[in-house]
Amino acid sequence: MPPKVVATDLDGTLLRQDGTVSDRTRRVLRRLDDAGVRVVFVTARPPRWLAELADVAGSHGTAICMNGAAVYDFATATMTDVRGFAVDALGALVADLRAAIPGVALAVERLDGPVYDPTFATEHPVPADLMRRYIEESLSPDPAHTVGKLLAVLDGVAPAEFFARVEATVGTRAVLAYSGAVGLAEMTAPSVTKAAALARWCESHDVAPQDVWAFGDMPNDLPMLGWAGRGVAVANAHPDVLAAADAVTASNVDDGVAAHLERLLP
Template sequence: MTGARPLPRLVATDLDGTLLRSDGSVSDRTRRALAATEAAGTEVVFVTARPPRWLHALADLVGGHGRVICLGGAAVWDLGSGAALEMCGFDDGVVRSLVADLRAAVPGAGLAVETADGPAFDPWFPDGEPHLDRRLRGAPVEGALRAGDPVAKLLVVRPGTPAQGFGVVQRGDVHDAAQEEFFERVRGVVDGRAELHYSGAAGLAELLPPGVTKDVALARWCDRLGVEARDVWAFGDMPNDLPMLRWAGRGHAVANAHPDVLACADAVVPGNDDDGVAAALEAVLDAAAPSDGHTPSAPLSR
């Protein structure tokens, strides 16, 4: 990673554990900083492991473009239309073999799949979304694997993970021996057929199609806009953010990040509960502002 100019052309930020506070909220300070960044001509794009249905509450934060890189890089989603602009999925035979092998190697694990048409869950998958249609949990996920509806993400929950607190993002400095042992078992099953991601959610392993990572999706998005890596700032907290932080011209870790992310970052900003992303954006906007205090608007060409 190399240094970036004072005002980047694009800011890419993870959400949970990075931009959002620990309770999932967006502070007023962060809202103001994002709006000021867009007004200054710098596009802000969220790059998140979240599925599309978890993004609607953030629609007012995505500026004029209305798009989010989600599912860990497997999709670019248009929040206005509620449709995928891009979707990368597993080959049908590969995802079926992965499901069968995971059943054998990790007995009792709960599986879920994310497709363009929505999710499906094993009946015993922890119910962190009680508002969803109960039919999505009516049978094991094998019944949801249909040709022509590619799976963008396969989720694996460690056996015995309680529903209470499931999906809560752990602090990056938390050592979880059970999680690490679970990951090793899943890694042994994957054997090059998927990208194994850890976004910080306790008890959860996330499998994406081969070659699908946050940096690949972000690079493709920036190529569309004519933005080079050196003109991108990225923010993250977990190992699945590392490729994006390394690719960007300047990679930032929040103070609560995983030790591997802290070691990799070009800069460390305050933690997510202290609005670290906002603090970094405020500083660069102040440095770029003319002496009269007026920050001109120079919209990024689409």
């Protein structure tokens, strides 16, 4: 039976290495949309990096973003089902990270945009007019300032050691995820994952897990692939994802998601 919903990660899975969508993938997404199969993008990306994909979102127009912290609607550029950090809890977490890991640089992805520590280095473009300030100054109970993700980096320490130190510090106060950016620790509020957000969205649309096919490449996709009726890894996926998936398709460079779905279509 074909799925009712296709849930796919973006970077490293649906998108090519340069972040573009191939013509083949565009055609398959349009055909799925025409056939009534809902496609939901499920991504670590913040909402500010989603507008550029509006032309391939189809009439469904839905993305679960920030590793499950919110559901983004392409038509209105608004977010629902927001599951961010509580302000006091986040403040305590930030203080503990600074005390336990000297030199750590932090950033937050708020609903209204990012805030970076002055020392936070990122490979992604940062708007020239973006104010850099220590993130403690940006924490606010205003719903528009809700923090969906907390990010941490540390120069001069091996990624595995850094992740272990972050994990030991945050414990159960945050979900620590790895989405492929080397040395970047990404944290969401307790119990906030791609899988949890997708499950809520599907329940609200009367879709059972067995009617969902999910695609991914990184460890932060594992709970989602395990929850869905069919979990598919692209060939370039992390070894843990390849081992856990129900099936493996071609790499993102070779349009693996499109190749796996084409057989569903007339």
